[in-house]
Amino acid sequence: MSTHIGAAPGDIAPLVLMPGDPLRARWIAETFLDDARCYTEVRGMYGYTGTWQGRRVSVQGSGMGQPSLAIYVNELFTDYDVQSVIRVGSCGALTETLAVRDIVIASGACTDSSMNRIRFEGLDYAPVADFGLLRAAYDASQSHRVSTSSTSGSVHVGLVFSNDSFYSPRPDLIARMAEYGVLAIEMEASALYTLAAQHGRKALAICTVSDHVVTGAETTAQEREQTFGAMVEIALEAGLGGS
Numbered sequence: 001m002s003t004h005i006g007a008a009p010g011d012i013a014p015l016v017l018m019p020g021d022p023l024r025a026r027w028i029a030e031t032f033l034d035d036a037r038c039y040t041e042v043r044g045m046y047g048y049t050g051t052w053q054g055r056r057v058s059v060q061g062s063g064m065g066q067p068s069l070a071i072y073v074n075e076l077f078t079d080y081d082v083q084s085v086i087r088v089g090s091c092g093a094l095t096e097t098l099a100v101r102d103i104v105i106a107s108g109a110c111t112d113s114s115m116n117r118i119r120f121e122g123l124d125y126a127p128v129a130d131f132g133l134l135r136a137a138y139d140a141s142q143s144h145r146v147s148t149s150s151t152s153g154s155v156h157v158g159l160v161f162s163n164d165s166f167y168s169p170r171p172d173l174i175a176r177m178a179e180y181g182v183l184a185i186e187m188e189a190s191a192l193y194t195l196a197a198q199h200g201r202k203a204l205a206i207c208t209v210s211d212h213v214v215t216g217a218e219t220t221a222q223e224r225e226q227t228f229g230a231m232v233e234i235a236l237e238a239g240l241g242g243s
């Protein structure tokens, strides 16, 4: 039983979908899973295990930011033998080639966090997605098997920026990241990819564009839910589709 998850061994499936918001974890379990059972309510960071198309899958909230996500992902890998984590989150678009409701599959993650600077004693590590999961997610997003994907926008594969401060003190530096091809900003992918590499596991971050940093466009709550649902189907298909 781990400190922050507190589930029994065997309670958690080898594949975990990970939204930042624990209420989204509950919504995913209630909307997409059969026989979903809540295995943790510690600190209100809900986790559920159920089945999707007959295959076992869990969904665990991460909280916001890399330090919070790292607590849950460390415990999933070391205490529950989780093999793959797919983050399903939201992001802010940084370039005009993206629109709200689009989906970004993060091939890699830049960051302003000091977590990896400490880990690598000042060297710059390049955290990247698992290619198999990335390819499966892209294929799922293009496939008719994902029934609701038509309700979402375009799918983009590329870099995200995992920032520590949602209310950034240096928006000019974020704009510079965009000049170097970074598509979107979010708060967790870099730590997720690094921890997966450390533990020899698989990870992917998929984010829906909830707001546009350049144009100021925002989504309504209903649009966010619809697009979020399409992304969850892509993640489930990517993680379980071929097995």
Ligand code: HPA
Binding pocket: 090, 091, 092, 093, 163, 166, 185, 186, 187, 210, 211, 213
């Ligand atoms: N920053 C800016 N906008 C966002 C973010 C973020 O981290 N996540 C979702 N929209």
